[in-house]
Amino acid sequence: GIQVEQSPPDLILQEGxxxxxxxxxxxxxxxxxxxxxxxxxxxxNLFYIPSGTKQNGRLSATTVATERYSLLYISSSQTxxxxxxxxxxxxxxxxxxxxxxxxLSVKP
Amino acid sequence: xxxxxxxxxxLVKRTGEKVFLECVQDMDHENMFWYRQDxxxxxxxxxxxxxxxxxxxxxxxxxxxxxxxxKERFSLILESASxxxxxxxxxxxxLFRVEDPRAFFGQGTRLTVV
Numbered sequence: 127g128i129q130v131e132q133s134p135p136d137l138i139l140q141e142g143x144x145x146x147x148x149x150x151x152x153x154x155x156x157x158x159x160x161x162x163x164x165x166x167x168x169x170x171n172l173f174y175i176p177s178g179t180k181q182n183g184r185l186s187a188t189t190v191a192t193e194r195y196s197l198l199y200i201s202s203s204q205t206x207x208x209x210x211x212x213x214x215x216x217x218x219x220x221x222x223x224x225x226x227x228x229x230l231s232v233k234p
Numbered sequence: 235x236x237x238x239x240x241x242x243x244x245l246v247k248r249t250g251e252k253v254f255l256e257c258v259q260d261m262d263h264e265n266m267f268w269y270r271q272d273x274x275x276x277x278x279x280x281x282x283x284x285x286x287x288x289x290x291x292x293x294x295x296x297x298x299x300x301x302x303x304x305k306e307r308f309s310l311i312l313e314s315a316s317x318x319x320x321x322x323x324x325x326x327x328x329l330f331r332v333e334d335p336r337a338f339f340g341q342g343t344r345l346t347v348v
Contacts (some may be wrong), residue, residue: 157335167322169339195296212277214337220284220328221266221292224277 128153132213132225139203139232147198147228149213157216158189160198163227164209172198172211203232237261240325240340247347253312255343257325262312264330266308267337268292269301271322283308284330 129152139145151158160172173180177191184203189196200207210229214222241256259266267282269292272314279292281300289300298318301309306339312319328337 140250156332159336161339167342168323169324169326169342171336171338174334174336214277216335219280220330220335221267221279222326223279224269226276 128155128215128217128223130213130215130223130225131188132211134228134230135160135226136229139230141203141205141232141234143203143232144199144201145203147200147213147226147230148192151194151196151200151213151215154191154194157217157220157222158223159214159216160187160196161212161214162209163212169212172217180182195201200203200230203230205232205234237325238325238338238340240323240343241345243341245343245345247312247315247345249316249347251312251315252281253345253347254346255312255323255325255345257308257327257340258306259308259338260306261327262305263327263338263340265301265328265337267326267328268298268308268310269324269326270294271324271342273288277324280310285331311337317347319345320347321345324340 152218173187179188186199210227213225268280271278283314323339325326325340326337
């Protein structure tokens with residue numbers, strides 16, 4: 127099956143810093159999504175981005191499908207950005223296969 | 235906005251009990267999913283359903299069953315709860331359309347089996 131690897135596993139930032147999270151996947155996909163899990167456990171859908179670039183406020187994402195990776199950029203980070211960021215790719219029947227996540231901690 | 239609601243935020247059950255976790259979505263989504271999340275293991279798919287009364291096993295179905303009698307509701311059943319089923323359970327739903335396959339999650343249920 128498809129393998130999804132995220133890096134780095136952990137990241138500590140000072141408020142205001144920028145960061146880049148990476149997601150590599152082992153096979154071609156037509157469904158790639160980024161999620162943020164807040165400290166209370168809720169997973170929020172950030173982007174559906176099978177290819178190209180999208181922006182939403184301080185967050186943006188780029189997927190290069192031919193090279194099988196996706197990047198999530200966080201600019202001017204805030205303490206509320208803390209949590210775990212997951213990349214997930216689509217398997218058969220709409221299933222999502224998740225990476226292990228990047229745990230981000232933003233310090234004031 | 236899509237809303238996915240799980241019946242309980244926290245649940246404590248005894249070993250051997252039959253446990254029902256309920257999930258309801260309000261956006262007429264065809265697909266519904268149950269995942270469990272454990273430290274170091276990430277999110278693993280237990281079961282999913284792409285239509286009423288349809289279900290398919292995910293990666294770790296052993297010890298679980300599901301029920302989908304109505305489109306908006308997907309129930310996860312622990313037939314005889316065991317301590318190794320202590321975990322965070324997450325329900326999700328999505329459309330079956332390729333154009334918009336975004337998944338939306340409920341708030342999660344932290345289940346402790348004692």
